[in-house]
Amino acid sequence: MTEGxxxxxxxxxxxxxxxxxxDERVFLMGEDVGAYGGCFAVSLGLLEEFGPERVRDTPLSExxxxxxxxxxxxxxxRPIVEVMTVNFSLLxxxxxxxxxxxxxHMSGGQLNVPLVIRMTTGAGxxxxxxxxxxxxxxxxxIPGLKILAPATLEDARGMLWPALEDPDPVLIFEHGxxxxxxxxxxxxxxxISHAALRRSGKHVTLIGYGGTAGKTLSAADALAAxxxxxxxxxxxxxxxxxxxxxxxxxxxxxxxxxxxxxxxxGGLSAEISARIAEQAFYQLDAPIARVCxxxxxxxxxxxxxxxxxxxxxxxxxxxxxxVAS
Amino acid sequence: xxxxxxxxxxxxxxxxxxxxRIRRFEERCVELYSSEKIRGxxxxxxxxxxxxxxxxxxxxxxxxxxxxxxxxxxxLARGVPATAIMAxxxxxxxGCSRGRGGSMHLYDxxxxxxxxxxxxxGGLPLAxxxxxxxxxxxxxxxxxxxxxxxxxxxxxxxxxxxxxxLWGLPVLFACENNLYAMGTALAKxxxxxxxxxxxxxxxxxxxxxxxxxxxxVAQAAARATESIRAGAxxxxxxxxxxxxxxHSMYDPERYRDKAEVERWKKRDPIDTLIARMTAAQELTxxxxxMLEKEIVEEIDRAVAFAEQAPIEPVEDLTRFVYSEIPxxxxxxxxxxxEAAS
Numbered sequence: 031m032t033e034g035x036x037x038x039x040x041x042x043x044x045x046x047x048x049x050x051x052x053d054e055r056v057f058l059m060g061e062d063v064g065a066y067g068g069c070f071a072v073s074l075g076l077l078e079e080f081g082p083e084r085v086r087d088t089p090l091s092e093x094x095x096x097x098x099x100x101x102x103x104x105x106x107x108r109p110i111v112e113v114m115t116v117n118f119s120l121l122x123x124x125x126x127x128x129x130x131x132x133x134x135h136m137s138g139g140q141l142n143v144p145l146v147i148r149m150t151t152g153a154g155x156x157x158x159x160x161x162x163x164x165x166x167x168x169x170x171x172i173p174g175l176k177i178l179a180p181a182t183l184e185d186a187r188g189m190l191w192p193a194l195e196d197p198d199p200v201l202i203f204e205h206g207x208x209x210x211x212x213x214x215x216x217x218x219x220x221x222i223s224h225a226a227l228r229r230s231g232k233h234v235t236l237i238g239y240g241g242t243a244g245k246t247l248s249a250a251d252a253l254a255a256x257x258x259x260x261x262x263x264x265x266x267x268x269x270x271x272x273x274x275x276x277x278x279x280x281x282x283x284x285x286x287x288x289x290x291x292x293x294x295x296g297g298l299s300a301e302i303s304a305r306i307a308e309q310a311f312y313q314l315d316a317p318i319a320r321v322c323x324x325x326x327x328x329x330x331x332x333x334x335x336x337x338x339x340x341x342x343x344x345x346x347x348x349x350x351x352x353v354a355s
Numbered sequence: 356x357x358x359x360x361x362x363x364x365x366x367x368x369x370x371x372x373x374x375x376r377i378r379r380f381e382e383r384c385v386e387l388y389s390s391e392k393i394r395g396x397x398x399x400x401x402x403x404x405x406x407x408x409x410x411x412x413x414x415x416x417x418x419x420x421x422x423x424x425x426x427x428x429x430x431l432a433r434g435v436p437a438t439a440i441m442a443x444x445x446x447x448x449x450g451c452s453r454g455r456g457g458s459m460h461l462y463d464x465x466x467x468x469x470x471x472x473x474x475x476x477g478g479l480p481l482a483x484x485x486x487x488x489x490x491x492x493x494x495x496x497x498x499x500x501x502x503x504x505x506x507x508x509x510x511x512x513x514x515x516x517x518x519x520x521l522w523g524l525p526v527l528f529a530c531e532n533n534l535y536a537m538g539t540a541l542a543k544x545x546x547x548x549x550x551x552x553x554x555x556x557x558x559x560x561x562x563x564x565x566x567x568x569x570x571x572v573a574q575a576a577a578r579a580t581e582s583i584r585a586g587a588x589x590x591x592x593x594x595x596x597x598x599x600x601x602h603s604m605y606d607p608e609r610y611r612d613k614a615e616v617e618r619w620k621k622r623d624p625i626d627t628l629i630a631r632m633t634a635a636q637e638l639t640x641x642x643x644x645m646l647e648k649e650i651v652e653e654i655d656r657a658v659a660f661a662e663q664a665p666i667e668p669v670e671d672l673t674r675f676v677y678s679e680i681p682x683x684x685x686x687x688x689x690x691x692x693e694a695a696s
Contacts, residue, residue: 055491057491083491088518089514089517089518089521091514091515091517091518093480093510093511093514094479094480094483094511094514094515094517094518095480095514095518096480097477097479097480097481097483097484097511097515098480098481098483098484098487098515098518099484100480100481100484101480101481101482101483101484101485101486101487101488102484102485102487102488102491103484103488104469104481104484104485104488105419105484105485105486105487105488105489105492106488106492107487107488107491107492109484124474124477124511125477125480128472128474128477129472129477129480129481133470134675134676134677134678135455135675135676136452136455136456136460136462136470137452137455137456137460137462137464137470137675138450138451138452138453138454138455138456138462138675139453139674139675139679140452140462140463140464141462141464141469141470142678173676174676174677176677197677197678197680198677198678
């Protein structure tokens with residue numbers, strides 16, 4: 031193994047560990063974060079280092095412990111609340127929308143909520159329809175929230191601290207397929223305000239995030255072999271969207287494919303499409319293309335699940351057609 | 356706070372003063388609603404005044420309060436200025452939520468008033484979290500969470516009682532049982548209507564209190580908060596009360612008969628306390644007239660303040676969605692709530 035090699039899971043754990051060492055107001059709370067080590071083993075070993083007060087196992091009470099995170103943030107703490115999966119977060123959606131996202135405005139600026147909520151999202155692990163959805167686009171609909179989707183080791187390691195520094199609620203969506211991603215991350219801080227151009231090309235813009243960021247890069251490799259050079263944008267921040275980076279790229283490539291593991295109807299890909307149509311319509315040489323999850327609850331069987339979610343060949347095909355039209 | 360050395364007469368007169376403030380404030384709100392100065396949903400506290408007055412008498416200025424959409428009484432008893440509350444209901448910039456909240460969402464961070472949730476049961480997790488933050492930071496503070504009998508049918512209630520009891524958090528759960536969840540009677544929505552018994556099922560010290568008897572409420576709240584401050588964990592009070600008026604401003608009251616309302620009005624908490632104080636020679640007719648006069652003047656001032664207060668400029672429509680203090684490099688930002696007053 032190369033010196034400095036780490037996984038996405040370990041990078042996230044290191045980010046939590048560093049934050050807890052750096053600021054005593056930071057604590058981690060959620061189901062099985064302590065003795066179990068986190069349902070995806072992100073917090074393994076943190077209980078031993080920080081103790082049960084700061085690595086706090088909770089009952090299966092999403093509304094209560096997410097809401098308690100909001101209250102603790104109001105009381106001067108900097109909680110990191112872990113929710114096992116985005117599907118489970120719906121049990122706390124009332125607290126996230128009606129309190130976390132709303133209190134600052136409803137109180138006329140008095141009550142900000144410096145809370146970080148982390149959760150797993152996405153399909154690809156044969157966990158079927160109650161553990162596999164990509165609902166981050168729903169959360170990105172809500173004013174008052176910031177939505178992050180770390181897709182790289184650097185972002186897994188670096189996004190948490192600026193999220194904790196943020197005076198308002200930040201949701202971090204960790205795609206379940208990424209935890210075993212490994213490599214040597216580049217050191218240094220990352221921002222939580224900009225999309226990243228992961229690859230440069232002049233023919234087509236591929237836009238992905240989270241679990242689809244890597245797939246868009248793989249598609250770009252395949253396209254390059256055909257002589258199609260792709261710009262690859264990793265959105266990183268789903269709210270507020272970095273329009274400038276997207277429009278700059280589209281105005282150079284004039285073709286765009288949006289890749290989103292969320293459903294197409296009313297989703298994040300629709301929002302990005304609309305913004306491109308609003309802001310860069312005359313830069314387009316072809317209709318905007320989208321590769322999204324088939325509009326079904328995610329099925330269990332491997333071949334069905336693979337067919338349901340965006341895959342590299344579909345991205346390649348969409349890009350090829352966009353460029354050819 | 357009820358201090359052991361404080362004469363009973365003085366405690367009683369403070370309870371009376373707070374209840375009368377709330378009653379007269381609410382009566383003025385009705386007039387202002389009728390003249391369309393106040394709009395939106397408005398839920399009056401008339402009949403339930405003993406609960407806010409009694410519970411808040413047991414609290415110190417450092418304590419936190421989480422409230423509901425029927426919160427004018429809690430806010431007034433907690434010391435949120437009547438001017439700021441009234442201006443809020445007028446939708447003015449000088450309102451305690453800068454016109455963003457209205458009657459259901461009054462906030463005053465400087466006074467530890469964490470406002471009204473209009474999602475039934477929605478404030479309970481906040482109270483648990485505020486108490487958890489106190490635990491972490493070594494503050495000996497009580498967080499009081501007001502909620503109604505209706506909230507006890509919500510999942511959040513059960514999750515939060517379990518969590519507060521499990522972690523031994525300093526929360527006073529103040530259940531205002533006014534017998535109706537909007538228009539549906541308690542017995543039609545709860546299989547077990549002994550609410551204190553249900554709270555006790557979570558291992559929480561819980562007992563029912565006559566919520567029409569302000570001194571009884573104050574005494575129970577003092578006992579509960581002293582116990583919480585001593586480290587005994589959360590307590591639950593079922594405050595048996597009754598609202599004399601409609602659920603909100605539009606309510607034909609088909610769900611309860613007038614005779615029931617009249618029976619409860621005979622137990623008016625203000626009349627009851629006046630009678631008791633008068634009998635004990637703690638209050639004269641002149642005292643009462645003086646008190647009424649002071650209160651009318653306070654409310655007149657609040658209305659005049661709200662009338663003349665400027666509105667929030669529309670240019671500021673999008674403020675307070677995100678904090679205006681940008682994240683700093685390397686250090687945590689100051690609490691905005693602490694900067695606000």
